Amino acid sequence: ADLETSTRKLHEIIQMIWEEEQVLLEWFKGLIVKLPKEGNLRDCTNWRGITLL
DSSP: OOOOHHHHHHHHHHHHHHHHHHGGGGOOEEEEEEEEEOOTTTSSSGGGEEOOO
16 A cells, blocks of 8 residues: 555544544554564574564
């Protein structure tokens, strides 16, 4: 999707949350993915995690 479509859809979701004062249950679950940084990948500090919702 293009930026305008994505922005509009995100705005609709945020507006719904604001009006209903509830967060989507799916947003309480996420998948943690490890991404490598540069350097020795045997060193735990050379990895970072992100959460995919």
